[in-house]
Amino acid sequence: xxxxxxxxxxxxxxxxxxxxxxxxxxxxxxxxxxxxxxxxxxxxxxxxxxxxxxxxxxxxxxxxxxxxxxxxxxxxxxxxxxxxxxxxxxxxxxxxxxxxxxxxxxxxx
Numbered sequence: 001x002x003x004x005x006x007x008x009x010x011x012x013x014x015x016x017x018x019x020x021x022x023x024x025x026x027x028x029x030x031x032x033x034x035x036x037x038x039x040x041x042x043x044x045x046x047x048x049x050x051x052x053x054x055x056x057x058x059x060x061x062x063x064x065x066x067x068x069x070x071x072x073x074x075x076x077x078x079x080x081x082x083x084x085x086x087x088x089x090x091x092x093x094x095x096x097x098x099x100x101x102x103x104x105x106x107x108x109x
Contacts, residue, residue, distance in 0.1 A: 006030045006037075014039055014062050014102060038103040042066065042095035050092045055106040059083045059091075064099025068092070 006012050006029050025041035040048075042064070050069070059068055060082035068075050068083050070091035077083060085091055087108070093101065 014100060034107055036103075036105045036107070038105075040093075040099075040101040040103055042093070042099045042101060044095055044097050047094040048092060050090050052088050052090045053105050055087050055108050057085050057106070058102075058104040059085070059093060060102040060104070062100040062102055064101075065096040066099050066101060067094045067096055069094075 012029055027039050029037040029039055031037070042048075059066075059077065061077040061079055063079050065076060065078050068077060068091060070083070070085055070089055075083060076096065
């Protein structure tokens with residue numbers, strides 16, 4: 001079964017977005033040549049190790065609490081907070097508690 005991606009103009013409820021595919025929690029919401037939206041579900045302690053993306057990105061903590069290590073330091077984001085990073089900025093994300101994160105990546109075109 002193909003994974004559903006949001007259509008332009010479609011309302012996306014980030015709290016329930018991945019429930020259409022059993023056992024899948026992290027999911028690409030939409031992807032174009034210019035950008036990608038990803039809903040990440042991070043259980044407590046889960047970490048995305050140090051990595052980088054070629055374009056600017058926004059890490060938006062929807063619910064929970066995460067630690068973002070970037071630019072020589074670590075910052076804690078809680079529900080409703082976001083962090084903007086420049087292209088090619090190495091970073092990692094770790095869930096302090098169960099968290100839902102919206103990741104927005106803008107690709108170089």
